[in-house]
Amino acid sequence: MSKPIRLAVIGAGSAQFSLGLVRDLCLADSLAGSTVVLMDLDEQRLATTTALARRYAGELGKHLTFAKTTSRETALEGAGFVINTALAGGHRREEAERALVQSCGYYRGLYPSESGFYQYDLMLQVARDIERICPDAWLIQSSNPVYDGVTLITRETRVKTVGLCHGPFGGIREIAKVLGLDYEEITFEAPGVNHCVWLTSFRYRGEDVYPLLDRWIAEQSEDYWRHWTPKFHDTQMSPAAIHMYKLFGLLPLGDASRAIWTDAWWYNQDLESKRRWWGPEGGFDSEIGWQRYLDHLTEDLKALATAAADPKAKLTELFPPRTSGEQIVPIIDALHNDRRGNFIVNVRNDGAIDSIPDNVAVEVRAVVDGRGIRPLRTPRLPDLVMLGAIWPQILVMERRLAAFKTRDPRFFLQYLLFEHRTRSLEHAEETLAAILHMPGNERMLAHFEARA
Amino acid sequence: MSKPIRLAVIGAGSAQFSLGLVRDLCLADSLAGSTVVLMDLDEQRLATTTALARRYAGELGKHLTFAKTTSRETALEGAGFVINTALAGGHRREEAERALVQSCGYYRGLYPSESGFYQYDLMLQVARDIERICPDAWLIQSSNPVYDGVTLITRETRVKTVGLCHGPFGGIREIAKVLGLDYEEITFEAPGVNHCVWLTSFRYRGEDVYPLLDRWIAEQSEDYWRHWTPKFHDTQMSPAAIHMYKLFGLLPLGDASRAIWTDAWWYNQDLESKRRWWGPEGGFDSEIGWQRYLDHLTEDLKALATAAADPKAKLTELFPPRTSGEQIVPIIDALHNDRRGNFIVNVRNDGAIDSIPDNVAVEVRAVVDGRGIRPLRTPRLPDLVMLGAIWPQILVMERRLAAFKTRDPRFFLQYLLFEHRTRSLEHAEETLAAILHMPGNERMLAHFEARA
Numbered sequence: 001m002s003k004p005i006r007l008a009v010i011g012a013g014s015a016q017f018s019l020g021l022v023r024d025l026c027l028a029d030s031l032a033g034s035t036v037v038l039m040d041l042d043e044q045r046l047a048t049t050t051a052l053a054r055r056y057a058g059e060l061g062k063h064l065t066f067a068k069t070t071s072r073e074t075a076l077e078g079a080g081f082v083i084n085t086a087l088a089g090g091h092r093r094e095e096a097e098r099a100l101v102q103s104c105g106y107y108r109g110l111y112p113s114e115s116g117f118y119q120y121d122l123m124l125q126v127a128r129d130i131e132r133i134c135p136d137a138w139l140i141q142s143s144n145p146v147y148d149g150v151t152l153i154t155r156e157t158r159v160k161t162v163g164l165c166h167g168p169f170g171g172i173r174e175i176a177k178v179l180g181l182d183y184e185e186i187t188f189e190a191p192g193v194n195h196c197v198w199l200t201s202f203r204y205r206g207e208d209v210y211p212l213l214d215r216w217i218a219e220q221s222e223d224y225w226r227h228w229t230p231k232f233h234d235t236q237m238s239p240a241a242i243h244m245y246k247l248f249g250l251l252p253l254g255d256a257s258r259a260i261w262t263d264a265w266w267y268n269q270d271l272e273s274k275r276r277w278w279g280p281e282g283g284f285d286s287e288i289g290w291q292r293y294l295d296h297l298t299e300d301l302k303a304l305a306t307a308a309a310d311p312k313a314k315l316t317e318l319f320p321p322r323t324s325g326e327q328i329v330p331i332i333d334a335l336h337n338d339r340r341g342n343f344i345v346n347v348r349n350d351g352a353i354d355s356i357p358d359n360v361a362v363e364v365r366a367v368v369d370g371r372g373i374r375p376l377r378t379p380r381l382p383d384l385v386m387l388g389a390i391w392p393q394i395l396v397m398e399r400r401l402a403a404f405k406t407r408d409p410r411f412f413l414q415y416l417l418f419e420h421r422t423r424s425l426e427h428a429e430e431t432l433a434a435i436l437h438m439p440g441n442e443r444m445l446a447h448f449e450a451r452a
Numbered sequence: 453m454s455k456p457i458r459l460a461v462i463g464a465g466s467a468q469f470s471l472g473l474v475r476d477l478c479l480a481d482s483l484a485g486s487t488v489v490l491m492d493l494d495e496q497r498l499a500t501t502t503a504l505a506r507r508y509a510g511e512l513g514k515h516l517t518f519a520k521t522t523s524r525e526t527a528l529e530g531a532g533f534v535i536n537t538a539l540a541g542g543h544r545r546e547e548a549e550r551a552l553v554q555s556c557g558y559y560r561g562l563y564p565s566e567s568g569f570y571q572y573d574l575m576l577q578v579a580r581d582i583e584r585i586c587p588d589a590w591l592i593q594s595s596n597p598v599y600d601g602v603t604l605i606t607r608e609t610r611v612k613t614v615g616l617c618h619g620p621f622g623g624i625r626e627i628a629k630v631l632g633l634d635y636e637e638i639t640f641e642a643p644g645v646n647h648c649v650w651l652t653s654f655r656y657r658g659e660d661v662y663p664l665l666d667r668w669i670a671e672q673s674e675d676y677w678r679h680w681t682p683k684f685h686d687t688q689m690s691p692a693a694i695h696m697y698k699l700f701g702l703l704p705l706g707d708a709s710r711a712i713w714t715d716a717w718w719y720n721q722d723l724e725s726k727r728r729w730w731g732p733e734g735g736f737d738s739e740i741g742w743q744r745y746l747d748h749l750t751e752d753l754k755a756l757a758t759a760a761a762d763p764k765a766k767l768t769e770l771f772p773p774r775t776s777g778e779q780i781v782p783i784i785d786a787l788h789n790d791r792r793g794n795f796i797v798n799v800r801n802d803g804a805i806d807s808i809p810d811n812v813a814v815e816v817r818a819v820v821d822g823r824g825i826r827p828l829r830t831p832r833l834p835d836l837v838m839l840g841a842i843w844p845q846i847l848v849m850e851r852r853l854a855a856f857k858t859r860d861p862r863f864f865l866q867y868l869l870f871e872h873r874t875r876s877l878e879h880a881e882e883t884l885a886a887i888l889h890m891p892g893n894e895r896m897l898a899h900f901e902a903r904a
Contacts, residue, residue, distance in 0.1 A: 247866075263870065383850070392847070398839050
């Protein structure tokens with residue numbers, strides 16, 4: 001039954017991510033005997049992660065082979081699957097750029113991920129290396145921005161690419177908990193673009209859930225919010241999400257309930273407005289919520305470092321062998337072992353969702369098996385969603401990608417001019433100059449200056 | 453040679469417009485013998501206009517028959533051509549709505565034409581009447597907003613529709629004057645959507661004009677603007693137009709140089725910024741420029757009223773019989789008498805301009821003859837223009853038309869939320885409520901309240 005793969009993980013130094021992946025691999029018997037090549041530029045984090053991965057598989061008596069390398073080219077040699085989870089420069093670089101942009105008058109910075117340059121550049125480099133070194137491999141784009149990234153990669157290369165995000169499922173779990181439904185009996189469709197997806201169909205034991213939601217809103221939501229003490233990631237049943245439902249006619253799912261697409265400025269004007277919409281801490285993306293998220297990552301990392309330092313610690317106790325619910329390993333299994341399953345994927349549209357251009361990455365349900373990834377043909381989203389959320393997102397992405405591809409900074413200036421918080425032409429020009437001349441952004445500046 | 457038509461003019465009470473039209477008709481020998489039915493709700497203005505029209509044709513000894521009616525249905529009976537030049541409620545209604553919106557914090561109101569409701573409603577009623585009464589007639593949509601109007605009419609009816617605007621030609625004349633070129637030897641293409649068109653090709657005696665323009669900008673523009681005392685309509689060679697050229701890579705033509713599309717907010721923040729970009733009076737659309745435009749209309753009207761009151765006045769002296777340069781009569785002649793010519797028209801795209809949706813009205817060059825209007829297949833506009841001007845205009849138009857068609861005010865709220873000057877969700881909601889409850893807007897309010 002088992003048919004091993006060779007899997008390269010780019011940016012494997014994130015121990016949480018890699019160990020989660022290894023756990024799922026250990027539990028997938030049909031992938032037994034596989035080789036995982038962990039690649040990262042940070043040798044120390046890479047060594048720790050690799051050691052933990054070996055121990056974890058060893059504790060479970062699973063036959064997986066691990067290799068580590070700081071060379072992307074080496075990692076890709078012979079790979080059948082590549083996961084790109086890298087964040088160029090890490091959270092530190094991202095936070096530095098956000099702080100700079102915030103100092104220019106943009107509360108909590110720009111979406112998505114500030115200039116985007118280093119991520120676009122890295123994503124494209126990885127994809128181009130795959131094209132050259134292991135052209136038949138599947139690329140699973142896991143780090144953000146998935147939407148821009150999958151669009152860019154599928155325009156510029158011929159690599160088989162899928163973007164995966166855990167966003168939608170957490171949202172469904174939260175709805176189930178609040179409405180008192182059994183998660184296993186919910187089915188849904190939530191097409192759109194990554195982080196901007198909408199529940200077009202939502203069923204529980206064959207019945208539409210929307211009337212239940214409407215009743216909850218009418219009868220219980222106010223009371224619920226009065227006693228609400230949400231964790232940073234509890235945004236699905238927030239006043240923001242329910243307001244978006246009223247405004248757009250469909251409930252936004254998962255990360256979409258964070259309203260982190262660029263144009264939903266009216267929820268995100270300052271901490272005060274974020275508190276109104278996402279509770280006392282202002283949700284995932286306020287300075288409070290985001291710090292909790294970063295702290296959460298740091299704590300997890302500390303626990304893993306402690307375990308790594310103690311050869312007697314049982315990793316399987318710290319990190320019990322249960323499948324994570326992430327789609328990465330199951331989709332590899334489906335593709336590699338021809339085990340048909342259905343998934344929520346980010347792929348080049350090519351007609352999957354009606355009225356979205358072919359060459360834009362969409363998030364959509366797909367049947368996956370040995371034939372590949374086949375998205376379900378999905379009807380046009382309602383006009384309130386298309387005109388108020390999807391099209392604005394497409395324009396933002398296009399301006400950002402055009403700036404990157406053409407090296408013409410006027411596209412980035414245009415992106416800033418259409419940012420609701422920009423106060424004048426000079427404000428946009430000064431912000432652009434500040435980003436381009438930020439210490440650490442020298443390569444980005446050179447990229448734009450190298451325009452023919 | 454002559455093949456008369458029956459032409460209905462809706463909104464004919466505008467004496468300037470109607471007399472201009474009659475003059476061109478008098479000069480078109482191939483349309484001799486035609487009947488012009490002038491229709492307006494204002495009986496007095498209609499009577500004056502009709503009398504002037506008869507006198508003008510009489511002075512020239514031309515055989516044209518004039519009828520007048522306050523009934524649209526009567527006007528349309530047997531018509532082969534219909535010109536809709538009506539402005540619902542007139543400038544007075546438009547100014548009242550603009551003043552209200554300005555009091556809500558939107559300097560100089562919203563574009564285009566505030567709520568748009570009454571114009572959309574009237575345009576569609578006219579088109580539906582044509583469908584019923586004279587289904588083979590050509591509708592020439594002459595009043596604004598031409599872009600929204602032609603899009604709406606061609607989506608909702610099967611009427612043969614063309615929108616005409618004099619905008620582009622005045623712009624070319626102004627460029628010719630400033631650069632010292634002979635207007636007759638200029639050829640150009642300026643595709644886009646009405647009031648947002650861009651010189652993709654611009655030739656003088658077979659040579660590209662752009663290098664001449666670049667030289668003028670580098671060597672003469674500063675000096676030109678220092679001594680510049682523009683009239684309200686002199687916007688083509690303004691600092692705004694040249695800045696747009698730098699920002700978008702193409703020169704905006706005619707009305708496009710007024711930057712009156714909704715999203716060019718950075719030129720239009722207040723009178724101060726308008727003065728910076730369009731000279732001492734702030735251009736066509738400042739409170740000063742627009743008042744001059746309205747005064748200009750009033751003065752013209754006074755001169756005509758004086759002439760009308762004096763049966764001995766020679767109208768042909770006041771209004772010499774020279775062709776106006778407007779496209780209306782020539783295009784009627786081309787369609788009716790199969791005299792092939794080329795025109796700049798606003799028609800349903802249907803693939804004419806690459807990458808603009810089929811069901812959006814575009815402004816494009818077309819060959820016109822007895823076969824109808826055949827637009828030239830036009831390449832995709834550059835991305836700087838598509839992403840920075842055309843697509844934002846499409847989204848604005850779609851939100852406004854969706855509000856009108858679905859009666860769902862959330863589309864209008866969305867339009868306001870995406871207006872750069874909107875300060876908060878409440879600001880958008882309050883502005884929407886103010887517009888809907890403005891005295892005089894009762895029918896609009898009822899339209900939205902009648903939503904099923």
